[in-house]
Amino acid sequence: MSSISETPIRIFGAGASVFGILRSASSSRKLVLLIPATSGTRIGPQRIYVEIARTLLSSGISSFAVDLPPNGDSTGGNFDDYAGDAAEIVGRYYDTYLELITAYFEKYYCYDQIVLCSISAGCLPVLRFAARKDYNGVMLLSPTQTAENALSYPVHVLAIFGENDRARSTAMAFWSACHFHSYTGKVIDGSDHSFFGWRFKKDVCKTIANWFNEIPV
């Protein structure tokens, strides 16, 4: 029987220290990285990342919920360190810490598959990073339309939208036109962009659990 553990981890590098909580099942070979939006922390809006992590754990999937510097309990890190326009700065910021985090897990742990998850502004950077690293899948919570032309990446994508998110129609049209290994778009009835509501969070967790059952990530 698989045992479960929750472990605080601090990863040093890139002039910063990155703090997160690893929730692992001993038999698990899959790791989901729960990456905040630019100003968020490892807990997520109304603790959604903790709930997702514990849902994954009950399905035998490990996860690492992280604070990206300088937020939460991580240290260092500064957007001023990066040059370029806003999109480039955000992209480089995410790349820096995702490289650090994934290198750590590749060195010290034996996960076969890594899936990245983010919300809102974090979605495009994690998608691009996952594709570059040949990771199998990404979960995008409330992704927005981020480019003029459809994207094309060889990953399995789950995109979850709130029904009452004002940008939903545009965003869903954009993401469903992109080219991925597989694309699953789901709408949480009644919810807004951040899934503010007890039932909405539960629906998000259920959707994620079902996706892992259905898609070979």
Add this chain to the structure above:
Amino acid sequence: MREEAIFLTIPGVTGRYLFTYAHYPEVLTGQAFVFLNPILDEKKKVHNFQAEVARALCGCGYMVFRFDYYGTGDSGGELFELDLNETMNDMLFLLEYIKSLHTITDLRLLGIRFGADLAVLLAEKQRQINGLFLIEPLTDGSRYLMEQRLRRRLFYKLKQITDPEEYFMIDDVPYEDFQGFPLSSSNIAFIESIQAGRAMPEGRTIYIFTVNTVNANERVRDLVGILAKSNATKSVSVDCQEFWVTFELSDTQVLTGEIVKQVGRV
């Protein structure tokens, strides 16, 4: 300085554990702070600020202990399992646990919003607590809930959420949802019981910080007057425009600086 995060099991209660985060200065002097969190969405908003203040206080020579109430943050339990009466018991256990590990000669609580009111309640019961740093205490729990309910109504209206399910049952127990945070009737009663002057610690040093909102200053003036009858009490108003800004990346250094100034170096 050293930081350490551990999951602390509450003895005698199966499956009940708290996420705790400790900041240790290079030299341990026996002087320590324990932080008490706000609740609902305010907890998330102050996370960066708490880390900033904790590190600043640690830099002045204080041990700092932070933790998440059961059912919140990284602690065990689901959100609906938050029980504010049990949280008081958890706090008492945590204080004893900290004292069992370290020689504590001067223990202070730093509470933010609901955490500030909780700090006053705890100080009334626990003589070992020497000082209180209260950041924007609620002072009136019923008013706080009214504000949260108004905020919720406005939020649902703006987002055109027509069926928000504000009241629902979990395992046959009724809850009220505060935008993703379900509160039981006993938690609501606990919050409603918060009233300036209901808890009266004595003989402590108490600092009350407000962050440039008119309503807060008025309410806190009453609290200062009440607590000053039996404690050395000081009110500090800080011009920190960004404290209640939605995004967590607000600049709160002026508030942190004022707290450190009032605390002083060990």
